[in-house]
Amino acid sequence: MKTNRILTMAQAISEGISQEMTRDSNVFVMGEDVGSYGGIFGATGGLLEKFGKDRIIDTPISETAFIGAATGAAAAGLRPIVELMFVDFFGVCMDQIYNHLAKNTYMSGGHVSLPVVITTAIGGGYGDAAQHSQCLYAIFAHMPGIKVVVPSNAYDAKGLMIQAIRDNNPVIFMYHKGIMGLPWMAFFEGSSNAVPEDLYVVPFGKANIIKEGSDLTIVTISQMVQKAVLAAKVLEEQSIHAEVIDLRTLVPMDTETVLKSVRKTGRLLIVDEDYLGFGLSGEISAVVAENLDSVSLKAPIRRLAVPNVPIPFSRPLEQFVIPQVSNIVLAAQELMVKKVALLEAQ
Amino acid sequence: MLITNTDLFATWGSHSPKGFTMQVGKEKLLWMYEKMVQIRYYEETMARVYMEGKLPPAIQKGLAFDIGAGPVPGEMHLAAGQEPVAVGVCAHLTDDDTVVGTHRPHHFAIAKGVPLNPMTAEMFGKVTGLGKGKGGHMHLFDNAHKFSCSGIIGASMPIACGAALAAKKLGKNWVSIAFFGEGAANQGSFHESLNLAAVWKLPVIFVCEDNQWAISVPKTKATSVVWIADRAAGYGIPGIRIPENDALEIYEAVAPAIARARRGEGPSLIEIKTDRYFGHFQGDPETYRPKDEVANLRKRDPIPKLSKMLKDKGFLTADEEASIVQAMHAQVDSAFEFARNSEYPNANDALHDVFVNGHLNGRALV
Numbered sequence: 001m002k003t004n005r006i007l008t009m010a011q012a013i014s015e016g017i018s019q020e021m022t023r024d025s026n027v028f029v030m031g032e033d034v035g036s037y038g039g040i041f042g043a044t045g046g047l048l049e050k051f052g053k054d055r056i057i058d059t060p061i062s063e064t065a066f067i068g069a070a071t072g073a074a075a076a077g078l079r080p081i082v083e084l085m086f087v088d089f090f091g092v093c094m095d096q097i098y099n100h101l102a103k104n105t106y107m108s109g110g111h112v113s114l115p116v117v118i119t120t121a122i123g124g125g126y127g128d129a130a131q132h133s134q135c136l137y138a139i140f141a142h143m144p145g146i147k148v149v150v151p152s153n154a155y156d157a158k159g160l161m162i163q164a165i166r167d168n169n170p171v172i173f174m175y176h177k178g179i180m181g182l183p184w185m186a187f188f189e190g191s192s193n194a195v196p197e198d199l200y201v202v203p204f205g206k207a208n209i210i211k212e213g214s215d216l217t218i219v220t221i222s223q224m225v226q227k228a229v230l231a232a233k234v235l236e237e238q239s240i241h242a243e244v245i246d247l248r249t250l251v252p253m254d255t256e257t258v259l260k261s262v263r264k265t266g267r268l269l270i271v272d273e274d275y276l277g278f279g280l281s282g283e284i285s286a287v288v289a290e291n292l293d294s295v296s297l298k299a300p301i302r303r304l305a306v307p308n309v310p311i312p313f314s315r316p317l318e319q320f321v322i323p324q325v326s327n328i329v330l331a332a333q334e335l336m337v338k339k340v341a342l343l344e345a346q
Numbered sequence: 347m348l349i350t351n352t353d354l355f356a357t358w359g360s361h362s363p364k365g366f367t368m369q370v371g372k373e374k375l376l377w378m379y380e381k382m383v384q385i386r387y388y389e390e391t392m393a394r395v396y397m398e399g400k401l402p403p404a405i406q407k408g409l410a411f412d413i414g415a416g417p418v419p420g421e422m423h424l425a426a427g428q429e430p431v432a433v434g435v436c437a438h439l440t441d442d443d444t445v446v447g448t449h450r451p452h453h454f455a456i457a458k459g460v461p462l463n464p465m466t467a468e469m470f471g472k473v474t475g476l477g478k479g480k481g482g483h484m485h486l487f488d489n490a491h492k493f494s495c496s497g498i499i500g501a502s503m504p505i506a507c508g509a510a511l512a513a514k515k516l517g518k519n520w521v522s523i524a525f526f527g528e529g530a531a532n533q534g535s536f537h538e539s540l541n542l543a544a545v546w547k548l549p550v551i552f553v554c555e556d557n558q559w560a561i562s563v564p565k566t567k568a569t570s571v572v573w574i575a576d577r578a579a580g581y582g583i584p585g586i587r588i589p590e591n592d593a594l595e596i597y598e599a600v601a602p603a604i605a606r607a608r609r610g611e612g613p614s615l616i617e618i619k620t621d622r623y624f625g626h627f628q629g630d631p632e633t634y635r636p637k638d639e640v641a642n643l644r645k646r647d648p649i650p651k652l653s654k655m656l657k658d659k660g661f662l663t664a665d666e667e668a669s670i671v672q673a674m675h676a677q678v679d680s681a682f683e684f685a686r687n688s689e690y691p692n693a694n695d696a697l698h699d700v701f702v703n704g705h706l707n708g709r710a711l712v
Contacts, residue, residue, distance in 0.1 A: 028515065054515070060545060065504045065538035072508020072522070075494070076444065078515060080508075096535075099498050100505065108487035109478030110699035112494070144700050169701040 007195040008181025010042030012154035013119070013173075016161035017044065017081060019199050021051055024079065027165055030057040030066055031083025031119070040085055041121045041180050063093035067118065071101045074114040079165060084120040087136045087174060101170045102145030113168045117161075122150070123176035123223055123273060125322055126185055130310035133318075135222065135272075138279035140172050141250040147171040147204060148250040152179065152225035153191045156248055159202030166201070176223040176273075188226035205252035209261070213241035216267035216335050219258055219284050221247045224271045224323065231328035240336055242269075250280065255287045259295060262288055266298035267335045271328055276305035299338040302331050370597060372661045376670075378437055378593045379656060382429040382649050384674040385453045388462070389426040389624070391678055392452070392469070396422045396628050411629045417686065418469050420482055423450040427591070427623035430648045431555045432457035434596025434618075435523060438604045444509035444522040446502040447495035449484045454495065454525055460488045462681035472688035479691045480699060500533030502526050503552060507539050510548035514610070521607040522550045528617075529560030531574040540615065544581040549607035551600065552615045557622035562634035575617035588618040591648050594655070621646070 007015065021027045028051075029044055035058040038045035048056040059066040063084060070080040084090060090097065097118070104112050124133025141148045149164055149171055151157035157175065164171040179191035210225060211232050218228045225246040232242040243261050247253060262268050268288055270281040281303035288295055304323040312318050399405070399416030406412065413420065425432070428450070436445065436457035447454035455465055460476070468475030469483040476486055484497035492509070496502055506524030513520035530536060531554055543550045554574050558565050571577060578585025584606070588599045596618055603614035621643040625632045656662035662670075 060538075060542055062538035062542055064535050065507060065542040068501070068504020068535070068539070069508035069511055069542065072444070072446070072505040072510075073512040073515075074508070075489075075505075076492075076509050076512030076516075078512050092534075095498055095501060096504055100496060100501060104485075104487065104494070105702055106699050107477050107481035107485040108489075108494075108699075109476065109480050110702055111477070111489055112487050113702045147701070168703060 003194050003196045005195060005197065006192055007154045007158075008042075008187075008192045009151065009154045009157045009175060010039075010045060010180040010182065012158040012195045013043045013161050013175065014038075014045045014047060015195070016158040017165070018047055018050060020162055020165040021047070021055065023199070024165075026077065027079045027081065028055040028057065029081045029083070030059050030070070032059055032061055032085050034058060034083050039083060041175065041177055042182060043083065043119055043175060043180075063089060064096050067093045068096040068100065070116045070118075071096065071104065071114055074116045075104070075112055079115045081117045081119060081165065084118055086132050087120040087122045088131050088134050090136065090139070097146070098143045102143055105169065106145060114170050115165075115168045116170045117164045118170070118172045120172060120174055121177050122174045123178055124311045124318060125178050125223075127313060127315060127318065129313040133311040135174070135176075135274040137174055137221070137250055138274050138283070141280070145170065146251065148174070149204065149248070150174045150176075150222045150250060151248065152222055152246050153193050154181070154195050155193050156202050156208070156246075158195055159200050160204070160248065162199060163201040163204060167204070174222070179223045179226060188223065190226045190229055191223070202248065204249045205254050206248065207254035207257040208246040208248055209257065210244040210246050211242065213243035213265070215241045215265055216269055216332055217243045217245060217258070217261040217265045218269045218271055218328070218332070219245045219247065220271040221250070221280070222273060224273050227323070227325050228271050228328055230325045231332065234325070234329050235332050238333070240332060242332055258284060258287065259291055262297070263295050266296060268297070269302045269304065269328070269331055269335055271323055272303070272305040273322060274305060275308055276303060277308045279305065281305045297340050299335045300340060302335050304328060304331055370594060372659075374437055374597070375594070375652070375656055375659075375661060378433040378597065379649075379652050379662070380670055380674055381433045381457050382593060382652065383671055384678060385429045385432065385456050386426055386649060387675050388452060388456060388678045389424040391682060392418070392422065393424055393426075393624065393628060395682060400629070413629060418483075419471070422483060422628040423626065424624045424628065425450050425453040425622075427621040427643060427647075428555055428557060429453050430591050430593040430596050431525070431553065431618050431620050434593045435525075435551075435553055435600050437597050438600065439521070439523070441491055442518065442520045444492040444506065444520065445525070446506040446509070446523070447486075447493070447525050448502060448527060448530070449495070449497045449499070450527070451484065451486055451495035455486055455488070455493055458493045459491045460486065460493050462677055463684045464488075466681040466685040467688045470685040470688065471690065472685055473691040473695070474684070474688040478695065478699070500526060500530040500535040503530075503535050503539035506550050506552075507543050507548055510543065510550035510607075510613075511546065513549055514546075519608045519610075520549065521604055522548075524550060524552050526552070526554055527560065528554055528556035528558070528565050528569065528574055529563070530554075531577065532568060540577075540581040540583065540613070543613035544583045547610065547612035549610065550613045551603045551607055552613060553600070554615070554617040555620050556617055557620050559622060559626065559635070561626040573617060575615055578615040581615070583612060584614045586614060586616045588616065591618070591620045591646070593648060593652055
């Protein structure tokens with residue numbers, strides 16, 4: 001599958017959906033502006049022309065109705081992909097997502113299979129303020145019953161999307177706006193990469209070690225992976241060798257890769273664009289803390305995330321609350337000099 | 347006034363279809379009667395069994411009632427009095443049609459053909475239950491009969507739209523029924539679903555069972571219109587008012603809506619006035635309800651009414667009635683027996699079935 005073809009993440013997602021729709025006539029897409037607009041963030045670009053309006057369905061602004069309808073259609077044997085335009089809009093339809101889509105399989109004793117993919121845009125950094133800039137993946141990962149996929153680049157996005165569509169369970173596929181490669185929003189170039197034309201899957205629950213290193217482990221996801229890679233380059237120039245782990249999926253989560261890396265480096269920095277409290281960074285920290293019988297930390301765990309405030313509008317405020325490359329570099333440098341308290345000799 | 351099918355659906359808005367002249371066969375009438383007898387006995391049996399172990403002196407001192415005790419713990423919402431809604435609608439359906447019910451689901455499930463044994467075992471939390479004991483009485487799922495329900499008010503409607511969308515996309519003439527109470531007509535999901543179904547011409551029938559009570563709040567204090575069916579006009583779809591809690595009237599009145607959906611012409615909204623004999627849930631002190639209300643409602647019990655009609659038509663003798671009652675009761679008794687005698691799941695079964703063939707937060711399921 002060697003290729004030199006570079007796609008944006010939006011193009012890769014759309015291609016993955018397109019190839020699965022060609023392979024399986026039960027797959028269809030519905031959501032706001034997924035048709036002639038091609039999805040506000042381009043995730044369904046070109047699909048209407050290929051598959052027509054019966055399979056690429058523009059919906060009314062009725063997330064409760066059409067996400068609930070996805071559950072009903074999936075129970076009847078179809079494989080809907082539904083778009084929740086911004087994850088921040090989950091408040092208008094969460095009952096259908098977490099009380100029905102996420103729970104019906106369990107409450108039916110595993111008899112009801114609901115192969116639904118919810119695609120949704122996450123992330124800030126472009127001045128869209130508190131109601132259009134959140135990540136919120138931890139909320140979906142917190143509640144049992146939905147797999148949570150958060151790609152950081154085009155190659156992964158296509159393979160993870162194909163895997164999501166083939167999965168017989170609900171999946172929420174969360175793409176960060178700032179890595180989609182949109183012609184109207186600055187993005188990290190590392191997120192557009194070589195994408196094979198063939199069908200392939202990226203399995204869930206397998207973290208990707210983007211860069212190996214021996215001094216500290218940076219665990220991250222989504223757009224923060226790209227920031228961490230840039231930070232690691234800076235650190236490398238200072239002879240600090242960071243290992244960068246892209247979790248790729250939160251449910252299921254590949255804790256083994258994290259533990260293995262921290263066993264090697266003894267230092268852990270978690271970089272997250274979701275809120276600090278009760279979230280991904282706390283979860284990863286807990287996993288490591290619960291394994292301190294086999295992990296020996298040289299320095300306390302360090303977390304970078306959005307402090308517990310809504311995302312502010314004004315540029316200096318927003319840049320302050322969302323972790324930046326410079327914050328990652330600084331946190332890594334600090335980790336290198338910090339030490340854990342030693343147990344007193346008995 | 348006689349409204350024919352054509353008249354009724356020539357314009358949008360709601361109508362009271364008094365004077366329908368449909369010929370309903372003996373077999374269909376007897377089926378409705380049998381199911382109503384069965385539902386009533388099921389609910390009465392459940393009302394009794396549910397209280398086992400929940401009253402003094404079996405429970406903690408100082409409590410009047412312990413909802414978590416006994417063989418059937420948790421909330422229990424019974425539908426005695428509302429049988430005509432379930433049978434009048436479901437008499438039109440096949441196994442391919444979908445029914446999505448409410449938190450008060452037993453009458454719908456029985457009328458849709460959900461087998462009594464696994465349904466009852468589910469309410470007892472047994473491993474032989476529909477959901478292996480993970481759902482309970484508000485969460486009954488039976489794929490084979492395309493039945494499901496939800497404990498969330500108004501949630502049936504979006505899901506029923508989805509089943510209807512699937513039928514349409516698969517090119518089938520299957521219909522989908524969303525049952526909901528009159529209280530649910532004030533939920534946002536009602537508006538979203540009716541609009542969506544109307545704009546996409548989905549084969550879904552929205553059936554409102556109006557028992558006048560949203561727990562303790564009467565419809566008059568919570569709802570802007572006397573007839574929820576009148577709201578159909580707001581969506582450009584037919585609305586049908588059914589003022590009688592009568593199986594035959596309901597059967598006849600919903601027929602054109604079902605036919606319209608099967609023809610691919612879109613949804614309808616139906617409202618049926620019905621009666622809730624028990625409280626919102628078992629143990630509900632019902633202080634909000636006039637003392638004699640239920641006694642008065644029971645005077646117009648739809649089951650003896652249908653029995654009399656069947657006898658008047660010469661479709662049923664007293665002997666036949668006795669054997670129907672006996673057979674229906676026996677099936678219910680046997681289901682409760684089955685549920686009692688079934689095993690509980692193993693405690694660590696709680697960790698299974700979050701996903702089908704999958705993982706639980708990264709740990710492969712055993």
